[in-house]
Amino acid sequence: YEIYLNGLTGAVPRLPADLTRLEAMVEQRLGPGPAGYVAGGAGDGSAIRANRAALERHRIVPRMLRDVAERDLTTELLGATLPAPLALAPVGILSILHPEAETAAARAAAARGVPYILSSASSTPLEAVAEAMGGAERWFQLYWGKDREVTRSFLDRARAAGYRVLVVTLDTPLLGWRPRDLDQAYLPFLRGVGTANYFSDPAFRAGLAKPVEEDPDAAVLHFVQLFGDPGKTWPDLAFLREHWEGPIVLKGVLHPDDARRAAEAGMDGVVVSNHGGRQVAGSLGAADALPAVAAAAGDRLTVLFDSGVRTGADVFRALALGARAVLLGRPYAYGLALDGQAGVDHVLRSLLAEFDLTLALSGHATPATVTAEDLAPAPPGTT
Numbered sequence: 001y002e003i004y005l006n007g008l009t010g011a012v013p014r015l016p017a018d019l020t021r022l023e024a025m026v027e028q029r030l031g032p033g034p035a036g037y038v039a040g041g042a043g044d045g046s047a048i049r050a051n052r053a054a055l056e057r058h059r060i061v062p063r064m065l066r067d068v069a070e071r072d073l074t075t076e077l078l079g080a081t082l083p084a085p086l087a088l089a090p091v092g093i094l095s096i097l098h099p100e101a102e103t104a105a106a107r108a109a110a111a112r113g114v115p116y117i118l119s120s121a122s123s124t125p126l127e128a129v130a131e132a133m134g135g136a137e138r139w140f141q142l143y144w145g146k147d148r149e150v151t152r153s154f155l156d157r158a159r160a161a162g163y164r165v166l167v168v169t170l171d172t173p174l175l176g177w178r179p180r181d182l183d184q185a186y187l188p189f190l191r192g193v194g195t196a197n198y199f200s201d202p203a204f205r206a207g208l209a210k211p212v213e214e215d216p217d218a219a220v221l222h223f224v225q226l227f228g229d230p231g232k233t234w235p236d237l238a239f240l241r242e243h244w245e246g247p248i249v250l251k252g253v254l255h256p257d258d259a260r261r262a263a264e265a266g267m268d269g270v271v272v273s274n275h276g277g278r279q280v281a282g283s284l285g286a287a288d289a290l291p292a293v294a295a296a297a298g299d300r301l302t303v304l305f306d307s308g309v310r311t312g313a314d315v316f317r318a319l320a321l322g323a324r325a326v327l328l329g330r331p332y333a334y335g336l337a338l339d340g341q342a343g344v345d346h347v348l349r350s351l352l353a354e355f356d357l358t359l360a361l362s363g364h365a366t367p368a369t370v371t372a373e374d375l376a377p378a379p380p381g382t383t
């Protein structure tokens with residue numbers, strides 16, 4: 001109704017309702033460096049395209065006359081009641097896009113009761129972001145690096161700052177081959193602005209030969225060397241289980257056997273994700289992995305999904321394919337880049353409104369009733 005009212009009063013929204021237009025606007029306004037940091041993917045970009053294709057392959061089959069007058073999007077997720085099956089995905093070093101960075105994104109999410117998953121590679125210390133979140137759900141994403149003391153320090157800081165859910169990203173033991181970042185020279189972006197969570201961490205600082213302020217280049221290199229650990233294996237999860245009392249969710253699971261191993265390791269959930277196509281060029285679209293992972297998870301694990309979600313229809317498709325909730329990535333980063341907290345709010349509002357309408361017009365009053373039966377395969381050659 002707001003749309004029609006705006007039409008009557010002539011108020012034109014600052015950002016377009018079609019969120020797929022934001023990427024081009026960011027490229028134009030911020031230039032190829034910052035835009036490339038967000039939009040870029042691994043190698044030839046094939047995994048980004050696969051993510052879209054995997055979603056678009058499924059067509060929604062709307063059902064009629066089912067009483068959708070009163071809708072309830074409320075979703076129980078890992079012990080919390082959320083207003084919708086949606087959270088904001090962890091996106092690192094947001095100061096590249098806007099001076100208020102993670103704080104602005106967290107505030108926008110908190111205002112709508114949507115969990116904001118703070119990246120451990122954030123440009124703002126986790127304590128400051130926690131404060132900006134007020135009473136809202138606090139989730140923390142960990143890049144599980146080589147240094148045990150740094151990991152322990154992050155977990156201790158996150159716990160003390162009131163973060164409840166720990167999201168451990170498994171798909172980034174090394175950064176993927178990302179041509180757009182390589183062409184723009186990634187490190188200058190990091191220097192001085194990024195990874196403040198690390199730079200402010202006492203355990204991280206203790207591992208440096210000279211203080212960060214005296215030799216920032218060495219600090220950045222140290223960060224790059226320890227932020228991932230390609231040597232980790234499944235038994236190592238015991239360390240995290242031992243040091244985190246709240247729910248733990250493993251992000252980047254694409255194979256059903258990995259979901260089974262997550263359950264055996266005492267994890268609470270998985271995020272089916274290929275990191276937005278940023279890690280393995282040629283990898284399968286994340287939505288293609290979702291049904292098998294959801295089947296393997298059964299009721300032992302909470303299944304979340306991201307990679308390629310751009311519209312309310314995509315949220316619907318992900319739920320139908322077995323996800324309980326969806327994480328939104330690039331679109332909110334674009335909203336932040338274009339209009340700070342208000343831009344993130346615009347993206348959240350638009351996506352939630354579109355999802356609510358998709359749900360209603362497809363014959364559902366609540367996300368819980370959406371199943372694979374609501375989808376039909378697109379005819380061959382049409383996606």
Ligand code: FNR
Nearest residue numbers: 038089090091092119169275276307308309329330
């Ligand atoms: C990410 N992602 C990410 N994931 C994570 O666990 N920690 C992080 O710090 C980051 N940083 C990050 C930066 C940027 C610029 C992007 C685009 C993505 C991955 C993110 O959480 C999510 O998996 C993807 O963004 C989902 O794909 P779409 O929806 O953006 O295509």
